[in-house]
Amino acid sequence: VSLKNILAVALGIFSAIGGFVDIGDLVFNTQAGATFGFQLLWVVVVGVLGIIVYSEMCGRVSAVSERPVFDLVRERTGFGAGLATLIASEIVNLMTCAAEIGGVAICLQLLSGLPYRVLIPLAVVGLVVSSWVLPFRWIERLFGYLGLCLLVFAVAAIKLHADWGRVAHGFVPGSHVGGSTAVYLYFVVGLIGAAMTPYEVYFYSSGAVEDHWGPKDLGLNKVTAIIGYGLGGFLSFALMIVAAVLFLPNGITPEFLGSPALAAEHAIGQVGLLLALVGILFAVGGAAVETSFAGAYNLAQFFGWNWGKKERPARAPRFTLSWLAIFALAMLVVITGYDPVKLTEYSVIFSVVALPLTYLPILLVANDHSYMGAHVNGKLANFLGVLYFVVIIVIAVAAIPLLLVTHGGQG
Amino acid sequence: MVSMTMNPSARRRSVLRLATICALVGTACAGNAQLGAKALLQGSDSLRSAAAEGALLAEDAVSGKTTSNYVHEHAVELSESASQVEATLRAGSTDPSLETERGQLVVLARRISDDLQRLSEASTVEQRTLTGELQAAADASRRIGEGLA
Helix, strand or coil: CCHHHHHHCHHHHHHHHHHHCCHHHHHHHHHHHHHHCCCCHHHHHHHHHHHHHHHHHHHHHHHHHCCCHHHHHHHHHHHHHHHHHHHHHHHHHHHHHHHHHHHHHHHHHHHHCCCHHHHHHHHHHHHHHHHHHCCHHHHHHHHHHHHHHHHHHHHHHHHCCCCHHHHHHCCCCCCCCCCCHHHHHHHHHHHHHHHCCHHHHHHHHHHHHHCCCCHHHHHHHHHHHHHHHHHHHHHHHHHHHHHHHHHHHHCCCCCCCHHHHHHHHHHHCHHHHHHHHHHHHHHHHHHHHHHHHHHHHHHHHHHCCCCCCCCCCCCCHHHHHHHHHHHHHHHHHHHCCCCHHHHHHHHHHHHHHHHHHHHHHHHHHHCCHHHHHHHCCCHHHHHHHHHHHHHHHHHHHHHHHHHHHCCCCCC | CHHHCCCCECCECCHHHHHHHHHHHHHHHCCCCEECHHHHHHHHHHHHHHHHHHHHHHHHHHCCCCCHHHHHHHHHHHHHHHHHHHHHHHHCEECHHHHHHHHHHHHHHHHHHHHHHHHCCCCHHHHHHHHHHHHHHHHHHHHHHHHHC
16 A cells, blocks of 8 residues: 555545535434434445445546546436536535535634634635645645544544444344434435435546546546545444434434534543544535535536636636635625525435436446447446435435425424 | 535524424414424423533533633534523413423523533633533433423
8 A cells, every 4th residue: 555545545535525524414424323323324334335336437437438427417418407407516516615614614613713704704715725726636635634534533432432232233224213213214315315415426527537537547446436435434434423422322412513523522632622623624624625616517517618627727717717606605605694504404405406317327328338338337336326326316205305394303 | 415414503503403493483483373392392302402512511621621712612602502492482482281391491591501601711610510500401401301202
């Protein structure tokens, strides 16, 4: 395992850190653990496997055809459906980016004690400068690897003396104890949906093109998808376990971004708290970068503009303006005092539209010999791809009714 | 979908608190403008959660496990959360048979909010006292909730 190899999987780690442990997931995973203990761990496995299957597929498509996901969405679904997917995904990206910027400001507030509203523009300036100045690979590395400070939650799980027998039992799907069935299903759907958020594959497939992947990198693509998203899933397990051990017995339902950090603090002390906050800061900041870039990638690929961080801004002006505009709009949204929680709740509605129309073209093209040649989907990839597409459809249908019936998981 | 879930902010209420408040307000606005047992139960759960989290925070502060910025900021947001539950409970009316519980919860919410506000600026000695007080408040919320269940 060389340093070069470790750095090479940065795209997967960055995509996964931003996708799995963003502002919403951090609280949602701990809420899942605080409500149902270890009983939902199996759901994370289902979600992780799904995103690995589709990320590997879209990475392979990008490496072989040099065409990222949104390029294919328009071609395969036609202009009308493609435009609907574009609008839905752009709204999701903008709202999620706004929520993440709010999360960065909250994190900085917990670290520094400075006022939240002052920290919002500072957070945006920091994110824009790092996105502008750093090459794509260093953006991946900075946010991806510093986001790994979240591994402190795995240490916290050990220090809190979780009952590992019961933890292992949580990986077996079964009937649940405690809470209503509707709330349990709400968490099941939410955890799988969160794992398969569309912006992860938009970013991952475009990142593969940015990183100049070709057919020779198909092995790296597999390893990157497995290690990156595997790590994201591991962090989700850790968050759920510490919540099950510490919050559930005390009747705590974590409501704030600062709440998960309390678990690291309680188990490890000040170092644990600081590592947790720094990890959250970079994970949430990474998600903000990921969503702003995903939004710009989608626009550029849909309208056929020149795109890519690898390009000089003057050579891809509309792409560059797009990601800057998404940051600016997101800042305006969050600086008005609009609640990031509400933002993310509304984004569900648009995610539901975007989910099937994002994943279907990937599956179709990965099966197309004219694009993929010898690298077309094998039997296993097809079986898993179709299976997970059915899962995606079920999620898309069930998400909003469950959100309404359970009052956002309240029962 | 990340979002079905979530986050923070001062602006930072989580789905739980929002949903609790929505449920409380919704119940208060609907029908006879009364808070039902379910809404009161959700209010007691929210208060128990805020108080228990505050107790844990205070305990860590006494043990020197935390930073002053974190204690201050997190205690303030928990205090605001309890204040909002109080405001909603105060604004609503309830069936006479539940009036005692509503009154108890209003008083408890005020007490929890005040304790958390004090925690944000407390000395070590006071933090020790607040650990016990907040834990007692969490237990009281739980008992009221059990009576409503």
